Amino acid sequence: MTRRTACALIVLLAGAGGALAMQAPGERGQPVAVRDAWVRVSTARRTSSSGYCRLENRTGKPIALVGITADGVGSAQVHTMADQNGQMSMHPVAKITIPPHGAVDLSPGGTHIMLTDITRPLAIGSTLDLRFTFDDGRTQTVRAVVRPLDAMSIR
Amino acid sequence: MTTRRWLALFAVVVLCACNKTQPAPSGLDEAARPSFGGDFTLTNQDNQPFRLDQLRGRPAVLFFGYTSCPDMCPMTMSRIAAALKLVGDEGHDVTTLFVSVDPQRDTPAALKEYVSSFSIPVIGLTGTPEEVARVASQYHASYQIVPTGTTNYLVNHTSAIFLIDRQGRLRQFFGFNEKPETLASALRALLSEKS
Numbered sequence: 001m002t003r004r005t006a007c008a009l010i011v012l013l014a015g016a017g018g019a020l021a022m023q024a025p026g027e028r029g030q031p032v033a034v035r036d037a038w039v040r041v042s043t044a045r046r047t048s049s050s051g052y053c054r055l056e057n058r059t060g061k062p063i064a065l066v067g068i069t070a071d072g073v074g075s076a077q078v079h080t081m082a083d084q085n086g087q088m089s090m091h092p093v094a095k096i097t098i099p100p101h102g103a104v105d106l107s108p109g110g111t112h113i114m115l116t117d118i119t120r121p122l123a124i125g126s127t128l129d130l131r132f133t134f135d136d137g138r139t140q141t142v143r144a145v146v147r148p149l150d151a152m153s154i155r
Numbered sequence: 156m157t158t159r160r161w162l163a164l165f166a167v168v169v170l171c172a173c174n175k176t177q178p179a180p181s182g183l184d185e186a187a188r189p190s191f192g193g194d195f196t197l198t199n200q201d202n203q204p205f206r207l208d209q210l211r212g213r214p215a216v217l218f219f220g221y222t223s224c225p226d227m228c229p230m231t232m233s234r235i236a237a238a239l240k241l242v243g244d245e246g247h248d249v250t251t252l253f254v255s256v257d258p259q260r261d262t263p264a265a266l267k268e269y270v271s272s273f274s275i276p277v278i279g280l281t282g283t284p285e286e287v288a289r290v291a292s293q294y295h296a297s298y299q300i301v302p303t304g305t306t307n308y309l310v311n312h313t314s315a316i317f318l319i320d321r322q323g324r325l326r327q328f329f330g331f332n333e334k335p336e337t338l339a340s341a342l343r344a345l346l347s348e349k350s
Contacts, residue, residue, distance in 0.1 A: 040229060041272070045265055048307065050225040074305060081227065087297055088227055088331065089311040108230040109332050115225065116307045149272040150233040 030140055031059045032098065037130065037144035038154040039115065042122045049122055051076070051113035051130065051144055052106045052154075057098040064095040067133035074117025076130065081110060090114065095135065108152055122146045192317070192325025195290045197254065197280040200267035205280055207323055214345040215250040216338075217317040218331075219296045221257035221310050222269040222279075228253075231316060231331040236275040238338035245346050254290060255281045256298035256312045294325065318342065321350045 037053035057063050068076040079090040096111065098104050106112050113130070122128055123146060130142045145154060199205040207215075216235055220228035232253070239246035253270060255261035258281050261269075266279030281287065291298060296313035303309060314331040318341055327341055 040225070043268060045268060046222050048223045048225045050229075074307070075303070079226075083314075084311075086313055086315065087299075087311050088314040089301070090226070090309060108226060108233075112226050116303060117305050149229045149269075150236060150274060152230065152233050 031138075032057055032063055032065075032132075032134065032140060034132070034140065034142045036154040037142045038147045038151070039113075039122060039128055039130075039144045040151065041124050041146055041149055042115070042118045044121050047116065047118045047121075049115040049118060050108075051115060051128075052108060053113075053142065053144070054103055054105050055096070055098050056103045057100060060100045062097050062099055064097045064135040065132055066095045066135050068113060069131045069133075070115070070128055072118060072120035073115050073128075074119065076113055076115050078106070079112060079114045124148055191293075191295060192319065193293050194323055195293060197282040197286060197290060198263060200263050200270055200279040202263040205278060207319070210250050210319075211323060212321050212350040213248050213250055214321055214342065215252055215319040216342070217252040217254060217294070217319060218315075219254050219256050219291060219294070219298065219312055221255050221312070222261050222265050223257065223307070224310070224312075227314060227331055231314070232273050232277065234331070234333065234335050234338065235316065236273060237335035238342060239275055241335055241339035242342050242346070246342065248346060249342055251275055251277045253277050253279050254287070255279065256287060256291060256296075257300075257310050258282060258284050258287045318345060320345050321348060 033056040035054040035056065037051065039051040040049045042049040055065065065078065068078070070076055077092045078096050080093055082089050082091055093111070096104055126146045128144045128146060130144055132140045132142055134140070147154065194207045196204055196206045218228075218231055218235065220231065235251055239249060239251070242249070253266070255266060261281045263279075263281060266281055270277040270279040282290075294317060296315070298310050298312035301309040301311055315328040316331060316333060316338065317325055318327040318329075320326045326345065329338060329341070
């Protein structure tokens with residue numbers, strides 16, 4: 001293999017890796033498309049993080065996200081933010097309903113995924129597989145990219 | 156103005172700040188300044204005493220938060236960083252202060268790791284629970300521990316971004332989700348004032 005071919009192969013593999021990080025394994029053909037999933041970095045000391053993504057319902061019926069799990073994460077819950085007299089608080093929600101042919105954004109400062117008791121620190125650039133459970137009993141694995149603490153989006 | 160009335164105003168301002176269609180800046184009238192904000196001493200991320208009056212001559216941004224905060228604190232710090240970048244070179248004269256409302260977990264070492272994660276220089280501050288409570292009270296900030304059913308816990312806390320002028324006076328506060336452009340404009344105004 002020439003040096004040029006090797007370089008091209010490395011670039012190709014790197015590109016493929018990036019694409020895989022954006023798209024969940026086996027997402028094609030799923031009723032829900034999960035876009036741009038990412039989580040914030042965590043450390044051995046700071047064992048909480050948050051996750052974000054866009055959920056798109058490809059069907060004509062409402063679909064609800066009712067649970068999330070991830071290896072190495074003690075608890076993953078969808079939380080909403082509420083303002084109580086100038087003090088922000090977070091509250092778990094039992095489910096997030098995605099309207100037919102509609103979308104829900106889980107985003108910074110809004111409804112988001114809260115990850116606590118993370119036993120395996122999430123390093124920047126690595127990925128975390130989140131298993132989403134929907135109200136029809138179906139589960140879908142979503143691969144989230146680990147971003148810096150002060151990131152505001154996947155990019 | 157009583158503390159209760161200030162808290163009511165504070166709530167209104169933060170609520171306004173959450174409404175993206177409305178501008179959020181809030182001023183403080185001259186009469187309120189002596190009883191709202193002011194000097195304090197805490198411990199920085201290098202385990203050294205930090206006095207607010209060390210910053211005399213330079214404006215500061217102050218935020219109450221905690222390092223285990225999953226969403227709002229990193230987002231707010233990101234907005235402050237974005238605002239300072241908009242200000243440009245002059246923004247280097249502004250000191251960003253992160254006061255922990257979780258002194259139990261937020262040791263100087265924990266703060267050092269945390270503040271180094273941001274793209275701007277940040278001074279992390281902690282203290283004894285009593286010291287932190289005193290500073291929060293000065294700034295009319297509140298916080299409560301929220302158990303999660305595990306060894307972990309959350310802390311509900313005041314979400315305002317406080318702007319302090321070159322004389323150490325609290326001048327304005329904004330909601331955590333304020334647009335960086337608005338923060339930058341307020342910071343430029345503080346920077347334009349003479350020491």
